[in-house]
Amino acid sequence: MLRLVGLRKTFGTVVAVDGLSLEIRRGEVFGLLGPNGAGKTTTISLAIGQLRPDAGTVTLDGAGSPADPHVRRCIGVAPQALALYDELSGEENLRFFGRLYGLGGSTLRQRVARLLDFVGLTERRRDRVATYSGGMKRRLNFAVALVHEPVLILLDEPTAGVDPQSRNAIFEFVQTLKSEGRTVVYTTHYMEEAQRLCDRVAIMDHGRLLALDAVTGLLGRADRPTVVVVERAAGEERIETADPKAELVRALDQPDVLGVRVERPDLESVFLTLTGRRLRD
Amino acid sequence: MSAILTLAVKDLRLLLRDRVGFFFTFFFPLLYSVFFGILFSGTSKGPSAIPVAIVNEDRTPASDEFVSSLRKTSSLALDLVDSRDAAVDLVRRGVRSAYVVIPPGFGDASQRLFWGAPMRLEIGTDPGQAMTAGMIEGLVTARAFERMQRLFTDAQAMRDNARRSLEAVRSSTGLSGLQRTLLETLLTSVEALPDMFAAQKSAADTQPDGTTQPAFGGWRPVEITTSQVTRPAAAGRPRYPSSSFAICFPQGIIWGVMACAATFAASLLVERTRGTLPRLTVAPFARWHILAGKAAACFFTTAGLIVALLFVARLGFGVRPASLPLLLVAILCVTVAIVGLMMVLSVLGKTEQAVSGISWALIVVLAMLGGGMLPLAFMPPWMQTLSDVSLVKWAILALEGAIWRGFSPAEMTLPCGVLLSVGVVGFAVGAGVFRWSEQR
Ligand SMILES: Nc1ncnc2c1ncn2[C@@H]1O[C@H](COP(=O)(O)OP(=O)(O)OP(=O)(O)O)[C@@H](O)[C@H]1O
Ligand SMILES: [Mg+2]
Numbered sequence: 001m002l003r004l005v006g007l008r009k010t011f012g013t014v015v016a017v018d019g020l021s022l023e024i025r026r027g028e029v030f031g032l033l034g035p036n037g038a039g040k041t042t043t044i045s046l047a048i049g050q051l052r053p054d055a056g057t058v059t060l061d062g063a064g065s066p067a068d069p070h071v072r073r074c075i076g077v078a079p080q081a082l083a084l085y086d087e088l089s090g091e092e093n094l095r096f097f098g099r100l101y102g103l104g105g106s107t108l109r110q111r112v113a114r115l116l117d118f119v120g121l122t123e124r125r126r127d128r129v130a131t132y133s134g135g136m137k138r139r140l141n142f143a144v145a146l147v148h149e150p151v152l153i154l155l156d157e158p159t160a161g162v163d164p165q166s167r168n169a170i171f172e173f174v175q176t177l178k179s180e181g182r183t184v185v186y187t188t189h190y191m192e193e194a195q196r197l198c199d200r201v202a203i204m205d206h207g208r209l210l211a212l213d214a215v216t217g218l219l220g221r222a223d224r225p226t227v228v229v230v231e232r233a234a235g236e237e238r239i240e241t242a243d244p245k246a247e248l249v250r251a252l253d254q255p256d257v258l259g260v261r262v263e264r265p266d267l268e269s270v271f272l273t274l275t276g277r278r279l280r281d
Numbered sequence: 282m283s284a285i286l287t288l289a290v291k292d293l294r295l296l297l298r299d300r301v302g303f304f305f306t307f308f309f310p311l312l313y314s315v316f317f318g319i320l321f322s323g324t325s326k327g328p329s330a331i332p333v334a335i336v337n338e339d340r341t342p343a344s345d346e347f348v349s350s351l352r353k354t355s356s357l358a359l360d361l362v363d364s365r366d367a368a369v370d371l372v373r374r375g376v377r378s379a380y381v382v383i384p385p386g387f388g389d390a391s392q393r394l395f396w397g398a399p400m401r402l403e404i405g406t407d408p409g410q411a412m413t414a415g416m417i418e419g420l421v422t423a424r425a426f427e428r429m430q431r432l433f434t435d436a437q438a439m440r441d442n443a444r445r446s447l448e449a450v451r452s453s454t455g456l457s458g459l460q461r462t463l464l465e466t467l468l469t470s471v472e473a474l475p476d477m478f479a480a481q482k483s484a485a486d487t488q489p490d491g492t493t494q495p496a497f498g499g500w501r502p503v504e505i506t507t508s509q510v511t512r513p514a515a516a517g518r519p520r521y522p523s524s525s526f527a528i529c530f531p532q533g534i535i536w537g538v539m540a541c542a543a544t545f546a547a548s549l550l551v552e553r554t555r556g557t558l559p560r561l562t563v564a565p566f567a568r569w570h571i572l573a574g575k576a577a578a579c580f581f582t583t584a585g586l587i588v589a590l591l592f593v594a595r596l597g598f599g600v601r602p603a604s605l606p607l608l609l610v611a612i613l614c615v616t617v618a619i620v621g622l623m624m625v626l627s628v629l630g631k632t633e634q635a636v637s638g639i640s641w642a643l644i645v646v647l648a649m650l651g652g653g654m655l656p657l658a659f660m661p662p663w664m665q666t667l668s669d670v671s672l673v674k675w676a677i678l679a680l681e682g683a684i685w686r687g688f689s690p691a692e693m694t695l696p697c698g699v700l701l702s703v704g705v706v707g708f709a710v711g712a713g714v715f716r717w718s719e720q721r
Contacts, residue, residue: 073565083560
């Protein structure tokens with residue numbers, strides 16, 4: 001679907017993206033995971049033709065480079081930095097961006113109405129965006145990415161600064177898109193989001209690709225074993241094990257145990273393994 | 282094309298949403314025009330003075346003195362020109378409403394007031410300006426009387442005058458004995474004359490229609506020959522402002538449209554810092570559409586502002602354009618220049634605040650230099666030359682050219698050409714330098 005080859009982008013002396021190559025498959029939800037400053041946003045900007053790479057190429061299946069305006073017609077993007085007109089209403093924002101993609105008349109009207117409903121902003125559609133909460137703005141920002149029904153959708157940290165409710169709503173939107181057969185690129189530094197939503201995940205740091213695999217495959221790379229944590233009045237006991245089930249049964253037999261929990265390796269620990277650093281400091 | 286329009290409509294909608302910005306865009310220039318229009322209309326000097334070309338063919342101390350006495354007349358805006366032809370031409374083209382020629386012999390005649398040929402003056406006026414012609418005649422006559430009065434209050438000059446006149450009377454052959462006796466009696470009692478002339482002068486000043494009555498029942502100390510200068514139809518209306526509003530409205534308009542340029546330049550920066558610009562750059566059209574959309578919004582607002590203010594000027598303050606087609610051309614050219622200015626302003630800073638600040642500083646300098654604050658006519662010559670670098674000068678000239686200067690299409694070419702060039706070059710340079718993404 002989208003192929004990035006040898007991408008490189010520098011800002012002054014900062015190398016934001018350093019020789020990145022990826023291929024995103026049609027119909028998948030692709031996660032781009034990395035800490036702050038890893039180069040995720042820069043990668044997105046390069047992928048949609050908003051920035052020109054210093055080196056490398058971006059190709060959209062059968063269409064060519066997104067530097068070509070026609071190719072951009074099949075791409076939708078919800079930028080990390082909200083891109084909305086605060087003085088216009090939610091509805092006006094959607095209509096404006098829809099018109100930019102050549103929509104009009106009843107098609108535009110229907111689509112705007114459906115999207116407002118989709119992101120739960122129908123009631124507030126006539127209010128100025130300036131009066132929206134952070135989560136509402138995020139959802140509108142997301143809706144604007146979809147107004148022209150793109151086949152490839154790039155979501156740059158779509159859950160940044162939203163409450164758990166809006167966050168769940170956004171997860172559902174992404175799953176809906178996937179079920180419609182669209183391709184989604186999803187950047188985040190929350191490993192649990194990537195784990196929950198993404199078919200495949202690329203882990204980035206310092207502009208480089210560290211690993212790219214399905215979530216289960218990545219988890220297998222963690223050098224950390226599963227840990228069974230046994231809670232007692234005196235404190236916690238951590239038991240590393242290859243067979244967590246047996247450890248659990250054993251722990252539950254003991255009389256002074258208050259509780260037990262299992263800590264499986266997650267993308268966080270994969271990241272730790274790969275870089276020696278935590279994803280979020 | 283439809284994308285450009287969509288972008289422009291969005292900007293206009295945003296402008297309308299911003300009440301304060303809207304107020305400043307439309308009402309500030311109006312306030313400026315009206316305030317200064319009223320302020321200047323209170324003074325008799327300046328714009329309301331009748332523009333007169335004067336030719337001193339006599340070139341004697343007496344004629345020089347007469348010229349400077351006319352110069353001190355507040356209701357005349359005097360312009361000394363070298364030749365009669367040049368003066369006639371100025372009136373014909375409508376640049377001046379009248380000319381006054383002081384023919385050779387004026388100085389001699391003023392040295393002997395009571396005998397021989399009287400002082401002569403020639404006045405030429407535009408026939409469409411009967412009132413003005415009468416006023417000028419009245420004013421010139423009044424100054425001539427004043428001059429005589431002054432001669433008589435100077436005892437030495439008076440005696441000299443009487444003596445010269447007596448000599449002339451005595452050597453004259455065409456006088457009867459009785460006439461000679463009467464004149465000699467008159468000239469030897471010259472002490473009484475100053476009062477008499479003072480009375481005559483005030484009579485000349487107070488004629489309601491501005492014309493003068495011949496003094497002494499037929500004897501005229503100054504003989505005025507009037508002629509009419511017919512102006513070709515193409516020359517249009519007279520080339521001086523009908524009121525101070527004809528000057529202050531173009532100025533107010535320039536302030537308003539420069540504010541427009543600053544507003545839209547800042548809005549381009551706002552789009553970049555608020556993130557909407559990146560989103561626009563990934564829409565399915567080339568980037569120049571985005572700048573063209575901003576330019577179109579700036580264009581419509583600027584043109585709308587000029588038209589709205591000119592409507593108010595016309596309906597509320599009687600400012601009539603000399604030529605409507607040329608005015609439309611002027612509006613177009615000013616608007617194009619403003620769009621170019623907008624684009625240049627947008628690259629002068631990295632943030633909205635920086636651009637707004639720099640814009641205003643630049644606008645004030647441009648206005649100061651170009652006659653947007655103090656009309657150019659009141660500036661020293663070196664500053665008038667320096668003003669060439671300010672687009673404000675050319676914008677005001679283009680508007681005034683169409684409103685009251687009665688410019689011909691040929692005369693409009695220079696200001697309009699400058700404005701169009703500023704617009705096109707400014708836009709091209711600004712667009713070339715414009716940064717699409719924020720460099721942190
Ligand atoms: N416009 C810019 N100007 C200068 N430096 C930039 C610019 N954009 C990104 N950078 C730098 O490039 C690097 C990568 O930034 P980028 O925004 O791509 O990271 P990210 O992975 O999206 O981070 P985050 O999770 O914080 O959004 C950072 O060091 C950043 O400072
Ligand atoms: Mg980012």
